[in-house]
Amino acid sequence: METYLRTERVTLRPFGADDADLLIELDSDPAVMRYLSGGEPTAPELVRERDLPSIRAGYDRWAGRFGLFAAHEAGDGAFLGWFCLRPEREGPLDEVELGYRLRRAAWGRGYATEVSTALVDKAFTDLGVRVVWGATMALNRPSQRVMEKVGMTVTEPLPTPDDMLAVEGADLGGYRYEITRERWARRAAEDRGDVI
Numbered sequence: 310m311e312t313y314l315r316t317e318r319v320t321l322r323p324f325g326a327d328d329a330d331l332l333i334e335l336d337s338d339p340a341v342m343r344y345l346s347g348g349e350p351t352a353p354e355l356v357r358e359r360d361l362p363s364i365r366a367g368y369d370r371w372a373g374r375f376g377l378f379a380a381h382e383a384g385d386g387a388f389l390g391w392f393c394l395r396p397e398r399e400g401p402l403d404e405v406e407l408g409y410r411l412r413r414a415a416w417g418r419g420y421a422t423e424v425s426t427a428l429v430d431k432a433f434t435d436l437g438v439r440v441v442w443g444a445t446m447a448l449n450r451p452s453q454r455v456m457e458k459v460g461m462t463v464t465e466p467l468p469t470p471d472d473m474l475a476v477e478g479a480d481l482g483g484y485r486y487e488i489t490r491e492r493w494a495r496r497a498a499e500d501r502g503d504v505i
C-alpha cells in the first residue's frame with residue numbers, strides 16, 4: 310500500500326479503483342452526512358461515476374502531492390474514513406483545503422485532530438503551502454474544534470451553498486477557517502518554548 314502520511318495511529322493512502330464500496334458505506338450513515346447533505350446518503354452511482362474518478366484524477370493532477378486519501382487504523386488496518394489536503398481545482402498550489410469525513414465508529418478518539426495536525430505540518434514543511442483553509446457549517450462543532458485545535462481561526466462567515474439549503478442550521482451559514490505559514494511557524498516555536 311502506497312502511503313501518503315503516517316501518524317502514530319493512522320495511515321493515509323490513495324484510493325484505488327476498487328474502493329467505491331468504502332466511500333458508499335461511509336456516505337450511507339445519516340450521522341456522518343448530517344452537516345453535508347442533511348443526512349441523505351450519496352447515491353452509489355454518483356460515488357462510482359463522479360466522486361471516485363474525481364478523487365483519483367486528483368492524484369495525477371497534483372502528482373501525488375495533494376489529494377483526498379483513505380485513512381486506516383495503523384494497527385488492524387480498519388478503514389476510518391478520509392482526509393483531504395488539496396488546492397481548488399484550478400486554484401493556486403500554495404492555498405489548500407483541509408477536510409475530513411470519518412466513520413461514526415471512529416469519532417471521539419482524537420483521530421481527526423491527530424491527522425489534521427500532521428497534514429498541516431506537512432503542508433507547511435514539505436509542500437510549499439502558504440495558507441491552509443477549511444469550511445464548515447455553523448452547527449458543526451466537532452469539525453470546528455478540529456480546526457481550532459490545529460491552530461486555525463475563523464476568517465469570515467460563509468453563506469450556505471445552494472445545494473446545502475436543506476441541511477440543519479442552513480439559516481446560520483458557516484465559517485471559513487485558516488492558518489497561514491507565519492502563524493503555524495509562530496505556534497510551533499511557542500510549543501518548542503523558543504523565545505520569540
Ligand SMILES: CC(C)(COP(=O)(O)OP(=O)(O)OC[C@H]1O[C@@H](n2cnc3c(N)ncnc32)[C@H](O)[C@@H]1OP(=O)(O)O)[C@@H](O)C(=O)NCCC(=O)NCCS
Nearest residue numbers: 341409410411416417418419420421422445450451452454
Ligand atoms: C468532524 C469529525 C471528522 C471529527 O472527528 P473526530 O476524530 O471525532 O474528532 P476528534 O476526536 O479529533 O475531536 C475533535 C474535537 O471535537 C470535539 N467533539 C467531538 N464530537 C463533538 C460533539 N458532538 N459536540 C461538540 N464537540 C465534539 C471533541 O471533544 C474534540 O474537542 P476537545 O478535544 O476540545 O474535546 C467527525 O465528527 C466526522 O467525520 N463528522 C462527519 C463528517 C463531517 O461533518 N466532516 C466535516 C465537514 S466540514
